Amino acid sequence: MDANYQAWNEGSVLASEAGRVLTITLNRPERKNAMDPASWDLLFDILRTAEVDPSVRVVVITGAGDAFCAGADISSAPVGHPVTRVSRIARTAAALFGFPKPVIARVDGAAVGAGWNLALCCDFVVASDRSRFSEIFVRRGLSVDFGGSWLLPHLVGLQQAKCLALLGDFVSAEEARELGLVSTVCAPQELDVAVGDLAGRLADGPPIAQALNKALLNEGTLSTFEAALAAEVRAQAVNYATADARTAREAFAQKTTPSFTGEWVLR
Numbered sequence: 001m002d003a004n005y006q007a008w009n010e011g012s013v014l015a016s017e018a019g020r021v022l023t024i025t026l027n028r029p030e031r032k033n034a035m036d037p038a039s040w041d042l043l044f045d046i047l048r049t050a051e052v053d054p055s056v057r058v059v060v061i062t063g064a065g066d067a068f069c070a071g072a073d074i075s076s077a078p079v080g081h082p083v084t085r086v087s088r089i090a091r092t093a094a095a096l097f098g099f100p101k102p103v104i105a106r107v108d109g110a111a112v113g114a115g116w117n118l119a120l121c122c123d124f125v126v127a128s129d130r131s132r133f134s135e136i137f138v139r140r141g142l143s144v145d146f147g148g149s150w151l152l153p154h155l156v157g158l159q160q161a162k163c164l165a166l167l168g169d170f171v172s173a174e175e176a177r178e179l180g181l182v183s184t185v186c187a188p189q190e191l192d193v194a195v196g197d198l199a200g201r202l203a204d205g206p207p208i209a210q211a212l213n214k215a216l217l218n219e220g221t222l223s224t225f226e227a228a229l230a231a232e233v234r235a236q237a238v239n240y241a242t243a244d245a246r247t248a249r250e251a252f253a254q255k256t257t258p259s260f261t262g263e264w265v266l267r
Helices: 003-008 037-051 082-097 114-120 136-140 148-156 158-167 173-178 188-203 207-220 225-240 243-254
Strands: 013-018 021-026 058-063 067-069 103-107 110-112 124-128 132-134 170-172 184-186
Touching: 003 013, 003 037, 013 037, 021 037, 021 188, 037 082, 058 067, 058 114, 058 188, 067 103, 067 114, 082 114, 103 114, 103 188, 110 114, 114 148, 124 173, 124 188, 132 173, 136 158, 148 158, 170 173, 173 184, 184 188, 207 225, 207 243, 225 243
Parallel strands: 021 058, 058 103, 067 110, 103 124, 110 132, 124 184
Antiparallel strands: 013 021, 132 170
C-alpha cells in the first residue's frame, strides 16, 4: 500500500492503491455501509489526497459486505445544526463530482438515498444484477441530497426525476441501466473483472485529456453552446502542451500502442 493511504487501512472508510488504481471501500457492513459524519469526513479526506497524487490514475468506490451504501446513517441521535450536518455531506459530494480523475462506482447490493447519489457522482456505475436502487429520502420525510436534485434531472430528465424522488420506489439494476443511471450490469461473479477491465483501460488513458473531458462535459450541462466551444479551445491548447498528444500522433503513425504520462512538455 502507498504510504499516502496507510492512515486509511482500517476504520469506516478504507483506501488501498494497486496498479495506479485507488480502491475506496465504504466499510460499515453491519450498517449496510450507511455513512455517519466521521465517514463522510474520511471519504472527503481520501478524495482530496488522491486528487493530487500522481500515482493514482483511477478511483474505484465500493462497499463492504452485501451492500454498496445505505446513504446517511440516521440510526443515532443527530448532533449539531441540520445545516452544518448536511453541509458536511455536501462538501463530500462536491469533492467527488468535481474529482478530476475517472471514478468508477462498483455496486453490489443496495444503493439508496445518498448512497445512490454517491454512485451517480461517479463517472461509471458498474452494478451486479442483484443490486437495487432507491431515492429513498421521501420515505424518511426528507428531500434529496448529495447532489440528487441536480444529478437526476440532468441524467434522466425532469419528469422521470420526479418519479424517482417523489415516490422513492426501488428499481432493479437493469431498470436503472435502461434509465441511463447504470453503465454496465453483470452477474455478481463477473463484477470484479468488469470493474478491473474498465479501470485498466482508464488508467492507460491520457490523464490530462481525461480530466479536461470530465470538466468540459460537467460544465457543458450548464453553459451555452458558444461557451462550450470556447472552453474546448482552451482545453485543447492544454492538451497540445502535454507529451500525450505528440505520443498519440506518433503511435498512430507507427501503428503502436501509446503510453500516456500526462507530462507537461512546455517550459
